[in-house]
Amino acid sequence: MTVKPFEQVVDEHGPAVLRVCRAVVGPVDAEDAWSETFLSALRAYPDLPDDADVGAWLVTIAHRKAIDITRARARRAVPVHEVPDRPSTRGRPEDWDGDLWTALAQLPDKQRAVVAYHYVAGLPYKDIATITGGSTDAARRAAADGMKTLRATYQQGAKP
Amino acid sequence: MTHNPFDSLPEVDEPTTRRLHARLVSTATQEGLLDIAYRTLDSPVGPLLLATTTTGLIRVAFERQDHNATLTSLATLISPRVLHAPAKLDPVARQLDEYFAGTRHHFDLPLDFRLSKGFRRAVLTHLPAIHYGTTESYAQVATAAGSPKAVRAVGSACATNPLPLIVPCHRVVRSDGSYGQYAGGETAKHTLLTLEATQAKTQQH
Numbered sequence: 001m002t003v004k005p006f007e008q009v010v011d012e013h014g015p016a017v018l019r020v021c022r023a024v025v026g027p028v029d030a031e032d033a034w035s036e037t038f039l040s041a042l043r044a045y046p047d048l049p050d051d052a053d054v055g056a057w058l059v060t061i062a063h064r065k066a067i068d069i070t071r072a073r074a075r076r077a078v079p080v081h082e083v084p085d086r087p088s089t090r091g092r093p094e095d096w097d098g099d100l101w102t103a104l105a106q107l108p109d110k111q112r113a114v115v116a117y118h119y120v121a122g123l124p125y126k127d128i129a130t131i132t133g134g135s136t137d138a139a140r141r142a143a144a145d146g147m148k149t150l151r152a153t154y155q156q157g158a159k160p
Numbered sequence: 161m162t163h164n165p166f167d168s169l170p171e172v173d174e175p176t177t178r179r180l181h182a183r184l185v186s187t188a189t190q191e192g193l194l195d196i197a198y199r200t201l202d203s204p205v206g207p208l209l210l211a212t213t214t215t216g217l218i219r220v221a222f223e224r225q226d227h228n229a230t231l232t233s234l235a236t237l238i239s240p241r242v243l244h245a246p247a248k249l250d251p252v253a254r255q256l257d258e259y260f261a262g263t264r265h266h267f268d269l270p271l272d273f274r275l276s277k278g279f280r281r282a283v284l285t286h287l288p289a290i291h292y293g294t295t296e297s298y299a300q301v302a303t304a305a306g307s308p309k310a311v312r313a314v315g316s317a318c319a320t321n322p323l324p325l326i327v328p329c330h331r332v333v334r335s336d337g338s339y340g341q342y343a344g345g346e347t348a349k350h351t352l353l354t355l356e357a358t359q360a361k362t363q364q365h
Contacts, residue, residue, distance in 0.1 A: 005196075005235040005242035010181065015172040018180070023166070031180060038184050042193050045240055100165060120166050154165050 006045055009054055010038060016121060017058050023116035024066045026101050033069055037062040056127045059117055063131050070109065103154040111146030118143050185245045195239035197248035198231065204260050204355075205348040208325075210249045213238065216270030217252055219322050222344040238274065256325065262359040265292035267326050275322040279310065283317035290331040293360025295353065297335040319343060325352070 014034075021033040040061050048057065104112050110132060117128045118139075125139045132139060188194040196218070198211040209227040211219040211234055218238065221230040235242050246253075251269065258264035266288070276284055282305045289304070290296050296304075298314045305314065318329035324343050330352045334340045342349035 001236065002232050003235045003240040005231045006240055007198075007231070007242050007244050010184065010243070014177055014180065018173060018176065019166070019169060019171075031176070031183075034180050035183050035187065038180075039187050039191065039193070042184070042188055042241055042243075043191070100169070103165075119164055150165055 001050070006042055009041070009045070009058075013055055013058050014038070016055070017062055019120045020059060020062055020116050021066070022101070023104055023120050024062070024113055025069050026105060029069050029073065033062060033065045036065045036068075040065070053127070055121065056123055056131070059121050059123060060131050063113065063117075066113070100154055103150055106153060107146050107149060111142045111149070114139050114142040115146040115150065119147070181244075185243055188241075188243060189245075189248075193241055194243055194245065194248075195241040196234055197243060197245035198234075199244065199246035199249045199253070200227065201249075201253050201256060203256065205325075205344050205351055208256070210252050210256075211242075212249055212252065213272045213274075215272040215274075217249075217323060217326060218272040218275060220324050220326055222324070222348065224345055225343060252326075259325070260355070262355060262362075265359070269326065271323060271326065273322075276317075276320070279305065279307065279313055280317035280320060282306065283314050284321060284323070284327050284329075287321075287327050287329055287331070290328060292328075293356045295331045295333045298332055298340070299335055301332050315340075331356075 017037060018030065018034050021030040021037070025033045037058060041058055044061075048054070104115075107115065113132055114128055117123045117131065118125065123131075125136045125143070128143075129136045129139045185194065185197075194214075196211055196213055198209060201208045201210055206223045207227075208223075209219070209221040209225075209230055210217065211221075211231070219230060219234060221227060231242060255264055255267050255269060259267070273281055273284065283301060286301060286304045290301075298311045298318075299308070302308050302310045302314045307313070314332065318332050319341065321327055321329040321343065324330065330342060330344075330349050332340070333353075339346055339349045339353070
């Protein structure tokens with residue numbers, strides 16, 4: 001019986017989890033979500049069963065962290081008089097695709113999560129249903145609806 | 161309609177990944193979750209893997225001992241909470257650099273001997289008493305460790321030394337004066353003993 005050093009888990013799954021976090025909570029909060037996910041994972045790692053799917057396990061943790069972050073953000077949100085027409089898409093080059101996040105942000109939370117876990121993390125709908133709750137079919141439908149909206153809004157944004 | 165809007169995104173974002181890794185090391189340390197920190201160090205005897213626990217240095221491995229396999233074994237035997245955290249090994253790297261430069265003749269580092277038990281551990285505890293630039297035979301070490309007949313056991317204690325270089329098993333040679341085997345290879349043993357002999361001589365004059 002051998003155990004993988006946690007460094008190898010970070011190396012193999014870190015970039016994919018970052019993509020998932022950016023898709024689910026957006027570029028601003030993604031690094032906090034990633035950090036909290038991997039810190040929790042490190043804490044629980046010695047007790048992870050040998051046959052566990054590490055990728056799905058990490059997405060499960062990231063999902064809980066994303067919910068915490070979204071709630072915290074809602075609590076600290078301050079109403080503004082004028083909503084800007086369009087959020088800035090400028091920023092540091094590593095800050096992800098602003099247009100894509102703008103389109104993702106318009107999706108209901110559940111749809112955005114399901115789209116990210118399937119299209120970014122590559123998880124099957126059966127696993128996604130376990131993470132988000134609900135049935136496999138419901139997860140599949142939410143992803144289809146989310147992608148339909150996303151393709152319409154994001155394509156529009158991409159080709160003005 | 162097969163277009164996936166996520167396809168255009170890069171698979172790996174290097175600068176962010178590095179920054180997040182550093183942040184993980186730092187928060188894991190604060191929370192007491194970093195059980196084993198490691199780094200590699202280039203040396204005249206090839207790349208060395210250095211690993212430390214919160215107690216002290218636990219493992220030094222030569223390249224021929226397979227660094228990945230060594231880390232897997234540490235994860236299995238000690239704790240899987242293993243991260244690449246070079247800064248935690250700065251003092252070790254510095255003392256090894258000084259040793260290879262010939263300016264350091266003994267190491268002053270906290271050590272974690274958990275990987276070695278019983279007679280093997282008794283042998284390793286004796287080894288630092290063999291002075292820089294000198295050697296002892298396997299038989300002499302067996303006597304010093306309290307079991308004059310355990311010459312072979314001394315050989316296996318040296319072969320499985322988890323802390324080569326720091327615990328100087330390279331100073332144990334055959335009774336006929338030939339080098340004998342070494343975890344880092346016979347060439348590495350030759351390099352180390354030549355370095356030490358040269359430095360010790362220079363100091364005498």
